[in-house]
Amino acid sequence: MxxxxxxxxxxxxxxxxxxxxxxxxxxxxxxxxxxxxxxxxxxxxxxxxxxxxxxxxxxxxxxxxxxxxxxxxxxxYTTHAVRNMVIKAFDNNCELINGKPADTPVKVG
CATH class of the missing domain: 3.40.50.720 (NAD(P)-binding Rossmann-like Domain)
Known part of the structure; x- marks a missing residue:
């Protein structure tokens, strides 16, 4: 270096x-x-x-x-990154509500 x-x-x-x-x-x-x-x-x-x-x-x-x-x-923490996080969370919740697996599930444990 x-x-x-x-x-x-x-x-x-x-x-x-x-x-x-x-x-x-x-x-x-x-x-x-x-x-x-x-x-x-x-x-x-x-x-x-x-x-x-x-x-x-x-x-x-x-x-x-x-x-x-x-x-x-x-x-x-940029506008673009926060927007993407909100959209991804919304999309995942819609998938779960419709009985489908989330694209990016949260692993517990």
Whole structure:
């Protein structure tokens, strides 16, 4: 990897080795890091942490760096994507009402 890269992860948190990113930021190998997802984000990104102990030291370290941008898993949230989700949910419900299997069923368990 070249020096002074900006690493962007808006895919899956597990694709990034957080320890390696922090080491890269500390050494200057990584100039900046943009993350819209985090491996252990469930229960973190959707909570209010004001006046509370933050539960993840690595994420807290990243959040406080001036060369890191953290967004709460919202990169997908475009007008086009939301429209598609609503249409797909509507179509699936119509299929179920008509006794047919849903195109994209929710798997439980």
């Amino acid at each position: 070249k020096d002074n890269v900006v690493l962007v992860n808006c895919s899956r948190g597990a694709l990034v080795d957080t320890d390696a990113v922090i080491a890269g930021l500390d050494s200057g190998k990584i100039f900046g890091f943009v993350m819209d997802t985090y491996e252990d984000e469930v229960g973190i990104f959707n909570a209010d942490w004001r006046d509370k102990q933050f539960p993840d030291d690595q994420l807290e370290d990243l959040i406080h760096r001036p060369n890191v941008l953290v967004t709460p898993h919202t990169a997908f």
